[in-house]
Amino acid sequence: MNELPTPARTTAPPIVSADAFDRLNFLGWRWGLAAVVAGMAASFFLLGYALVYWRNADMDFMVVYNALVLNDGKPQRFFDHTAYISILSVQYWFRLLHGLGLLDAWTLSAIPAASDAAGFDAAMTSAVRAGRVLVLLTATGCVLVFAGLVRHVVRDWRIAMMAIFAFAFSGGVAVHSRILRSEMVAACPVIFAALILIVVGRRASLARPLAVAAAAALCVLGLENKVQAILLIGALPIVILPFGSATGTSVAFWRHSPWRWLAMAAAAGAAIAAVATAWPIIATGFDRALLDAAQFRPLLLGRFGIYQAALLVLTGGCMVAYARIWRVSAAETLASMFTMAAGASIALLALNLEYNTSNVIAVVNPLEKMLSFADASTTSAAIASGPWGILSLLDGIGSVLARYTFVLHPSPRPAMFLPWLIVPLIIYAWRRDEKLAAVQALMLLLAAIGIDTLTVRRGLKSEYFIFTDPLIILAFAVLLEPLSDLRFHKWAYPVGATLFVLHIAVGQAEAVKYATKRSGPQSICEWNRQYLPLLPLPWCPARP
Structure with missing residues (x-):
C-alpha cells in the first residue's frame, strides 16, 4: 500500500541568527535605549521613590537639609566631601518646583516643628521624594550622556549598547538612582x-x-x-x-x-x-x-x-x-x-x-x-x-x-x-x-x-x-x-544571556535590600545634632 505524500510546508522554518550580538540587541539602538531608561524608571518607582522618607537618611537628609537651609538664606552646613554641586542642584530644583506650585516644603522654615509629627512627616516626605526624582533624572541623564560618548568610542552600536546596559544597571547606578549621594555627580x-x-x-x-x-x-x-x-x-x-x-x-x-x-x-x-x-x-x-x-x-x-x-x-x-x-x-x-x-x-x-x-x-x-x-x-x-x-x-x-x-x-x-x-x-x-x-x-x-x-x-x-x-x-x-x-x-549567546540575567539580578540586590529593611529611624539620632542642627526630629529626644 502506497504511503500518502507528506504535505508541503507552507511556511519556512524560523531562522535563528548565529550572531550573538544581534540576538542580544534584538530591540535595536533607539528601542534599546528606551528600554534601558524605562527599566531604570521602573526600578526607581518600585524600589526607591515610595520608601519612607527616612529610610536612606545618609545622605538624603544631609543634602535635603542643606538645600532647605540655603533656600532660607542660611549658609551651607555640610562639607564632609563636599556634595557641593548635589546640594546646589537640589536647592535650585526645590526653587523650581516651588515656583511651579509643586512643592511647599522648599525652605527650612516651611518644615513644621518636630512637635507636629504628622505635619513634619508630610513635609519631609514631599521634600525627600522631590529630591529622589531629581536623582532619577540625574542618573538617566548620566546614562544617556555615557551612551552618546560610548557610541563614538566603539564603531559597533551593538557593543556600545551592551556597555550602556552594563552601566545603567550596574551596582553603582542602582544605588545612586534612588539616593541623594554625592558620588555619581563626582x-x-x-x-x-x-x-x-x-x-x-x-x-x-x-x-x-x-x-x-x-x-x-x-x-x-x-x-x-x-x-x-x-x-x-x-x-x-x-x-x-x-x-x-x-x-x-x-x-x-x-x-x-x-x-x-x-x-x-x-x-x-x-x-x-x-x-x-x-x-x-x-x-x-x-x-x-x-x-x-x-x-x-x-x-x-x-x-x-x-x-x-x-x-x-x-x-x-x-x-x-x-x-x-x-x-x-x-x-x-x-x-x-x-x-x-x-x-x-x-x-x-x-x-x-x-x-x-x-x-x-x-x-x-x-x-x-x-x-x-x-x-x-x-x-x-x-x-x-x-x-x-x-x-x-x-x-x-x-x-x-x-x-x-x-x-x-x-x-x-x-x-x-x-x-x-x-x-x-x-x-x-x-x-x-x-x-x-x-x-x-x-x-x-x-x-x-x-x-x-x-x-x-x-x-x-x-x-x-x-x-x-x-x-x-x-x-x-x-x-x-x-x-x-x-x-x-x-557559547557567545549563552554566556551573554547569562551575564544579562545576572547583571539585572545582582545589580538590583542593594535596591531590594533597602526596600525591604524593617529597622527604624532611631539611628539617625546619633548624628542629627551634628548634621541637622536646626532640624529637630520627632523620634529623637528633645534637645536641651
Whole structure:
C-alpha cells in the first residue's frame, strides 16, 4: 500500500541568527535605549521613590537639609566631601518646583516643628521624594550622556549598547538612582572627560584643544562634589596614553599654518586670565590658618601642595608623551595645555556660587580632606613610607582581587563578572596581534583595581562602585570590538544571556535590600545634632 505524500510546508522554518550580538540587541539602538531608561524608571518607582522618607537618611537628609537651609538664606552646613554641586542642584530644583506650585516644603522654615509629627512627616516626605526624582533624572541623564560618548568610542552600536546596559544597571547606578549621594555627580563628569579625550584623540580637529578644556572643567566639577574623584583624575593622564590612533595626528593647521602659534598664544592668554581670576580661590585653599582650623594634616613632607604640583607635572608629562606617540604637533600640545588650565580654572569659579571656605580648602586639598575622615590605621598607612605602608597596600590589593573574583567576596556589583572575560580576552587579543586593544583594556582594568585598592580601606561600599565600574565596562567594550568575530562562537549567546540575567539580578540586590529593611529611624539620632542642627526630629529626644 502506497504511503500518502507528506504535505508541503507552507511556511519556512524560523531562522535563528548565529550572531550573538544581534540576538542580544534584538530591540535595536533607539528601542534599546528606551528600554534601558524605562527599566531604570521602573526600578526607581518600585524600589526607591515610595520608601519612607527616612529610610536612606545618609545622605538624603544631609543634602535635603542643606538645600532647605540655603533656600532660607542660611549658609551651607555640610562639607564632609563636599556634595557641593548635589546640594546646589537640589536647592535650585526645590526653587523650581516651588515656583511651579509643586512643592511647599522648599525652605527650612516651611518644615513644621518636630512637635507636629504628622505635619513634619508630610513635609519631609514631599521634600525627600522631590529630591529622589531629581536623582532619577540625574542618573538617566548620566546614562544617556555615557551612551552618546560610548557610541563614538566603539564603531559597533551593538557593543556600545551592551556597555550602556552594563552601566545603567550596574551596582553603582542602582544605588545612586534612588539616593541623594554625592558620588555619581563626582564620578560621571570625570568618566565623561575620559571618553571625550578618547574620542578626540582618535579624530583630529582644529578645535581639539577646546575639548581638552571641557574635559579639564568636567574633572574639576567632579572634584567639587566629592574629593574622592581625585583618585580617578590622577589615573586619567596615564590611562589615556594608549588611546590615540593614526587618524588622530594633528590637522594641517596645527602642523603647518603660520597662524598656529597665534592660536597657541591666544590659548596662553586665556589660561593666564582664567588662572588669575581663580587665584583667590586657590590661595584660600592653601591658607594655613584655615587648614589648621579644619585639622588638615599635610600628606607629604609636612607641606601642602606637593602632590597637587606632582599631578600637574604628571599630566604635562603624559601630554608630551601622548604627543610623541601619536604625532600631535608641539603647537597643538601647548595650546591644549593652556586650554586645560583655563578650563580647570573656570570650573573652579563654580565655588563662588555659594562661597564657603570649607568647600574651598576641601577641593584644593582633596587627599587631606579624605584623611581627615579616615580611621587611624588608614591615616598611618597613607603617611607611612616603610614596611607598614607596603604591607597595608598589599593587603588592600589582596582584598580587591578577592572582590574581583566575586566568589571569594560576593557583592551587589555585577560588573565583577566582566573581569572573568576581560583577563582571558586580553591574553587572546595579544596573541592575535591586537596588542593596542589589549593594552587599552589592561590600562583601564589596572586603573580600576588601583582606585578600588585605595578605597577598600573604607570598605569599598556600593556607593563607591560608580568610580570604577565604568572603567571595567569600557575595558570590556574596547576589547570586544576587535574580537567581535567571537560573536559567532557557539557559547557567545549563552554566556551573554547569562551575564544579562545576572547583571539585572545582582545589580538590583542593594535596591531590594533597602526596600525591604524593617529597622527604624532611631539611628539617625546619633548624628542629627551634628548634621541637622536646626532640624529637630520627632523620634529623637528633645534637645536641651
